[in-house]
Amino acid sequence: xKRQKKELEETLGIQVTNKVKYLGIYITPRCGTLKEDNYVKxxxxxxxxxxxxxxxxxxxxxxxxxxxxxxxxxxxxLFQTIPIQVGKKFFDDLNKIALKFIWQG
Numbered sequence: 001x002k003r004q005k006k007e008l009e010e011t012l013g014i015q016v017t018n019k020v021k022y023l024g025i026y027i028t029p030r031c032g033t034l035k036e037d038n039y040v041k042x043x044x045x046x047x048x049x050x051x052x053x054x055x056x057x058x059x060x061x062x063x064x065x066x067x068x069x070x071x072x073x074x075x076x077x078l079f080q081t082i083p084i085q086v087g088k089k090f091f092d093d094l095n096k097i098a099l100k101f102i103w104q105g
Contacts, residue, residue, distance in 0.1 A: 025081050039086050042078055043093060046071055050101040063102045071098065 005016050019028040019037060026037035053066055075094070 023081075025078070031084070034082055034084060035086060038078060038082055039084075039090060042074060043090065043097070046074065046094070047097050050097060054101060054104070060102070063104075067098050067102065 008014075009016055019026045019033070021027075026034070026041075028034055028037055049070070050066075053063075053070075058066065
């Protein structure tokens with residue numbers, strides 16, 4: 001397999017990798033790593049983004065709008081492109097992150 005990979009790289013002049021990012025989604029050779037490479041990383045990115053947004057003086061409506069316009073589209077896009085089961089804990093964590101942001105703690 002390593003020999004074939006090396007031949008392919010030399011013949012085509014491209015690098016063979018374990019995952020490729022296409023339109024913001026990591027495509028991997030194994031389905032088992034799709035969740036870790038996409039859903040877990042998205043949850044972490046949402047958490048860090050909302051920490052940055054917390055520094056702004058937003059009203060309750062502004063914080064709700066931030067979730068609706070910035071967070072939900074990212075989640076929906078991921079679910080439309082990679083429809084895999086992620087488990088209840090994923091949704092519980094996202095809910096906790098969003099509620100903490102909306103209610104400021």
